[in-house]
Amino acid sequence: SGMLITGVTTLLLSLLVLALAWWASIRGAQMRSSLPPGPTPLGLLGNLLQLEFGGLDRALMKVAQTLSRNWGPIFTVWLGPRPAVVLCGYAALRDALVLQADTFSGRGAMPVFQRFTRGNGIVFSNGPRWRTLRNFALGTLKEFGMGTRSIEEHIMEEAACLLGEFQATNGTPLDPQRLLDNAVSNVICSAVFGKRYGYEDPEFLRLLELFNDNFRIMSSRWGEVYNIFPSLLDWLPGPHHQIFQNFEELRTFISEQIQQHQETRKFGEPHDFIDCFLDQMDKVLAPQDPESHFQEETLVMTTHNLFFGGTETTSTTLLCLTDSCPAQVQAELDAVVGRARAPCLEDRVRLPYTNAVLHEIQRFISVLPLGLPRALTRDTHLRSHFLPKGTMVIPLLVSAHRDPTQFKDPDCFNPTNFLDERGEFQSNEAFMPFAPGKRMCLGAGLARSEIFLFLTAILQKFHLLPVESPSNIDLTPQCTGLGNVPPAFQLRLMAR
Structure with missing residues (x-):
């Protein structure tokens, strides 16, 4: 009888899978008729067999390059049972995200974040809540200059602390990632929490460990598969569950910071972003406004978004510098700034080669190669395609950075991509590491300032000497999905 029950169970499961596959293929056929063409999907799996996890x-670049003659730069892939329209190349990204900015301003679903944020916070909200929070955050951060002093002063102070840490290594090999993460995160801590942490502070180190761990897991195969089959993976064991444990620990940490602010703040005398938000909560939380977007849970998620967006993307950039013409950068720094004072933002226009190198590193590594998914806020036409409201869109940002019509030898590192024939800095609209349009990264200006000030401060004072010979250095990311996670990397920093 046991064998009979097992056989019946297997049969029922098989029938269920077949029914789901049939339903998916019928539904898929209906949806495919109104979406741009692409590789033929296979039932529940969609195009997963044609795309490599991790x-x-x-994989999408390969699909675009090999099959673009048939489909052009806009095509549909099926990530399991869900279709996504891929925008490939600078022109397609511009036509959608810039020329139809409002229509492409919705945030597409990312189940790995959705389970935690439930559509709350700046990055993963939509509609009136997103607009209200974004306008408030932009205004508040601008008003504060990211704290009680200007953002430039904050970064330069933190750069001095970072240089002290590097000096203390006395040229012994180290992985600079942790110290860079500390420095970059402290700038955000100053703006959001109103304080900075010592680099050995256990609370601070744990905070960074949680963000780094989540960025790594989300960028792995497990993170990608979770976003495609969340209901299934909720039941399966694996490292993806660590993401949600980390999220809860981050929620507790941020909630404790908010509680401390509530106990010490004075209404109308804000010292940081959290104080401003709490003031706004006091203003709008009236009986006639029960649906206010200013609630404590929203503050928790918004604070998390500011940290997550501001730490990983900036610190990764230094890891390319050992292989990216530092001698020429240092010669320009010596000629323009000298060594008696620290570089400042005003120097940027007088350091065209240095500025070009920093832009080229960001283009070359493409920290967020897929951007974050968009969703259409209304029906629209793009080129010859009709796209219905709600369509999920993948803006393949790396495809703009590797677009041969926009950059010379796009697969090679070449700072002259950002220099004109006279050697002056030349911007390029195809450079979009922070995503174009209305969903541009909230901290784009901060990140640009940090990259310039931290890296010029380091190069002014230190030679970056790789532990291995430069020919053996492999800058291929450890894993790539949500983001390009850099490989472990050791340097010696020798005083100049």
Whole structure:
């Protein structure tokens, strides 16, 4: 009888899978008729057999390069049972995200974040809540200059602390990632929490460990598969569950910071972003406004978004510098700034080669190669395609950075991509590491300032000497999905 029950169970499961596959193929056929063409999907699996996990950006680039003659730069892939329209190349990204900015300003679903944020916070909200929060955050951060002093002063102070840490290594090999993460995060701590942490502070180190761990897991195969089959993976064991444990620990940490602010603040005398938000909560939380977007849970998620967006993307950039013409950068720094004072933002226009190198590193590594998914806020036409409201869109940002019509030898590192014939800095609209349009990264200006001030401060004072010979250095990301996670990397920093 046991064998009979097992056989019946297997049969029922098989029938269920077949029914789901049939339903998916029928539904898929209906949806495919109104979406741009693409590779033929297979039932529940969609196009997953044609795409490699742990490298979705590379797989989509390969699809685009080999089959673009048939479909052009706009095509549909099925990530399991869900279709997504891929925008490939600078022109397609511009036509959608810039020329139809409002229509492409919705945030597409990312189940790995949705389970935690429930559509709350700046990055993963939509509609009136997103607009209200974004306008408030932009205004508040601008008003504060990211704290009680200007953002430039904050970064330069933190750069001095970072240089002290590097000096203390006395040229012994180290992985600079942790110290860079500390420095970059402290700038955000100053703006959001109103304080900075010592680099050995256990609370601070744990905070960074949680963000780094989540960025790494989300960028792995497990993170990619979770976003495609969340209901299934909720039941399966694996490292993806660690993401949600980390999220809860981060929620507790942020909630404790908010509680401390509530106990010490004075209404109308804000010292940081949290104080401003709490003041706004006091203003709008009246009986006639029960649906206010200013609630404590929203503050928790918004604070998390500011940290997550501001730490990983900036610190990764230094890891390319050992292989990216530092001698020429240092010669320009010596000639323009000298060594008696620290570089400042005003120097940027007088350091065209240095500025070009920093832009080229960001283009070359493409920290967020897929951007974050968009969703259409209304029906629209793009080129010859009709796209219905709600369509999920993948803006393949790396495809703009590797677009041969926009950059010379796009697969090679070449700072002259950002220099004109006279050697002056030349911007390029195809450079979009922070995503174009209305969903541009909230901290784009901060990140640009940090990259310039931290890296010029380091190069002014230190030679960056790789532990291995430069020919053996492999800058291929450890894993790539949500983001390009850099490989472990050791340097010696020798005083100049």
